[in-house]
Amino acid sequence: MCRWIAYRGQPVFLETLLFEPENSLISQSLRCRKAEVATNGDGFGIGWYGERETPGVYRETLPAWNDRNLRGLAHQLRSRLFFGHVRASTGTATARINCHPFSHGRWLFMHNGQIGGYERLRRRLDQLLPDDLYAERQGTTDSEFFFYLLFANGLERDPAAALAAAIAQVEAAMRAASIDAPFRLTAALTDGRRIFAIRYASDDQPPSLFWCGRGDRLMIVSEPLDAEAHQWQAVPAGHMLIADEGVTARPFAPAPARAA
Amino acid sequence: MCRWIAYRGQPVFLETLLFEPENSLISQSLRCRKAEVATNGDGFGIGWYGERETPGVYRETLPAWNDRNLRGLAHQLRSRLFFGHVRASTGTATARINCHPFSHGRWLFMHNGQIGGYERLRRRLDQLLPDDLYAERQGTTDSEFFFYLLFANGLERDPAAALAAAIAQVEAAMRAASIDAPFRLTAALTDGRRIFAIRYASDDQPPSLFWCGRGDRLMIVSEPLDAEAHQWQAVPAGHMLIADEGVTARPFAPAPARAA
Amino acid sequence: MCRWIAYRGQPVFLETLLFEPENSLISQSLRCRKAEVATNGDGFGIGWYGERETPGVYRETLPAWNDRNLRGLAHQLRSRLFFGHVRASTGTATARINCHPFSHGRWLFMHNGQIGGYERLRRRLDQLLPDDLYAERQGTTDSEFFFYLLFANGLERDPAAALAAAIAQVEAAMRAASIDAPFRLTAALTDGRRIFAIRYASDDQPPSLFWCGRGDRLMIVSEPLDAEAHQWQAVPAGHMLIADEGVTARPFAPAPARAA
């Protein structure tokens, strides 16, 4: 169980959300509230949009609470759209290249959950990636694989359809391999303008997801950053949150890609 | 609040004590039981005696639960006397040079607790070190300072007297600086043959300390490694455990060094 | 261009070969002599056989010359067979999981060189691995891939034949993908008893390889550790060195696996 936050709105210094709230992401790295595994100390990362079209990414294997570089960066960096992620490994090695968020071109992706039986599926799943994406992966996590699978399913044309198709592909592979462990995906995607967040699981236990919109500020989080300062709304299981001009939540279900 | 273990006895692979027990030190790094701060993820270290007279030391800033090198070393290394320590920083930076155990010549030292008001005392305390020890310190922790203060007080001649005198010196400096915060010291020392462990505090809350001796095997620990497999005895506050030929616990109090 | 050393013989402390010679491996990490890229600072690793049948492995992303843990371990560890490797990355990320030597069961493997055009070949090459090996890889280097390909070609039954067949497979894949860049492989393998070292390239520039045997001590190295203390012999291009009871060098050529 990892923990993450996505922000979009007036540019804010990252520390105002990463460090200052009562139950900030960095607090959650040491002790989160809504998960069985309370410590998210297996690396972390931030991704942010500044003056470039592509995002900056800073990923580190130290626990987030313990990295003075992160504190300094969060004090200096101001962004209108950023992601933060603290990791609790589900088995893969702790290395920067396995830390979220992952970036590719203009896009960022981060994930809480896992593809059940991934080790047994790796070979089968890898075949779903086209040649040009196959070799771009730098690490070995199921999360990075899934990010590239989204590109293979047309992420840049239609993110919602890409998510639906990619999940359908993974679940088909799991069925073919008779894997009973669930596929859980509470994740966020952005192209630097829109954010797509999803709360999905193949069983009835999708990782938690909350959001809060006020004026033009939007926060999407694994768990509320405070008890009272904001009015947090739970995203229902099987729903997707789309932040484009406005923010809408809508039911979501896997769906094989339509024939072209 | 840190956590530590000291072992002396038949040579054992380090993993049998660091990883295998139900409440092993590595488990305690992720979630210990008897401390307010449950996570000890701010670096760790092991020190062991092998074929050399001086100990080997391996210290790392990653959380202990997350370091595959530690797992490999603990599987390979067999030792008749070793220390292991997982750190929860009380403010000093996380760096290898600030991780326990500290070594000097044949000696190892590790510590749970802190010198109250250390930042205000640093200048005054440093003056207690003779020239030759002054420049040998590599980090900036109160623990490393105290280790060198023990040498300044004759550790190599009489460890118990050195502990008593060094604590008296620190407490005198604290009084002179009107520091109210307590000095807490649950620590272990060894020269590769004997182990000296102490449970002391200037207030009534010395960090916990337990031990278990069976045959020629001795374990001294911050908290029991299991609920039932061994019979753990609490070391009373203000006591020192001396493992020489046998193991004895005796009351301990600070005492200024006698004039030569 | 990486640098490596393999030792077999009377148990020696690792530091006697890693640190002490005039042109020791650790010296080579900062400035080696026989390569265009003089610095091998992109991580390192050691693998050694001690009391267990499986080797211990310690890998780190810091430059070898700069890691006090390595110095301490090399002072303490004594081994009758060990590998040491300092890395100059050919592009893959610096992460512990990408450092040599790689281990699997009783075996260790380390490599200097590269598979030309690996990024374009990754997908094709991965298909050569059977299911059980496919998911065991932890990193993303061509070297780790090749190690697993050796197992797929019967490394445990006949190492020389496995090397010949694996190289033939890689070269076939390169031809099929019309890759002109060379495949260079100066590598060592061991099961903890025998050592197989190879100096091979698909062009005429295989990385250098030397060896020195005196009594029951055998050293195999990327470049001589000293100018005068030992009599180093160059391994000719396209040769394999097999250290079993004795040491023999013999011509080597890729050869497709014979049908079973």
Next chain:
Amino acid sequence: MCRWIAYRGQPVFLETLLFEPENSLISQSLRCRKAEVATNGDGFGIGWYGERETPGVYRETLPAWNDRNLRGLAHQLRSRLFFGHVRASTGTATARINCHPFSHGRWLFMHNGQIGGYERLRRRLDQLLPDDLYAERQGTTDSEFFFYLLFANGLERDPAAALAAAIAQVEAAMRAASIDAPFRLTAALTDGRRIFAIRYASDDQPPSLFWCGRGDRLMIVSEPLDAEAHQWQAVPAGHMLIADEGVTARPFAPAPARAA
């Protein structure tokens, strides 16, 4: 011998100076041209002024050429005044807290050179620091000490006088301890507006220093970033470069502080 760069002028992305020039600082980390020790791989750091009055600082123990976070940050961060430093340790441990630049309030400091015999002098020199500065140091380098000594000598009121007085104090301590090794200081200081750079040594071998001013762009560097693109001027030994409204070079000599 370390290597560093200071920039002031129109805001530029850090990468344009850290990575892009033919002989960029990051190139120098792997192989610099004008020093005996060619590799500066013992950690690095950057400090920059953005929207805050205090600078951001990012320091890391990996070699600069090998840190993808640095590449990402240098691509994103744009600054009107920044420092970059690649370190070749003169003995002190490689730890983030020992990496340059050092920051304190609005100030940044970085240094190439060393205080001869520092280990023997540490105790004596530490006494020159007032209480409030004494405990603020986080590492154990001579460079960080000297930075704090500048504050003790009125850096904030008169940087040139503080440099002259601090050097005089260090040299007096060296004489008192009969230290023959030289004190070498090629260093840069900034408050976010002005830059003070100095090239000084107690012997005749001050580390190299160059600068280039064109329009409102100023670069001060250990060694030229290119052979032809800019006209680099050497700063003479025993000179200080002051970049205030304009840039002036003037002779510099240690001078004890005047009585208040």
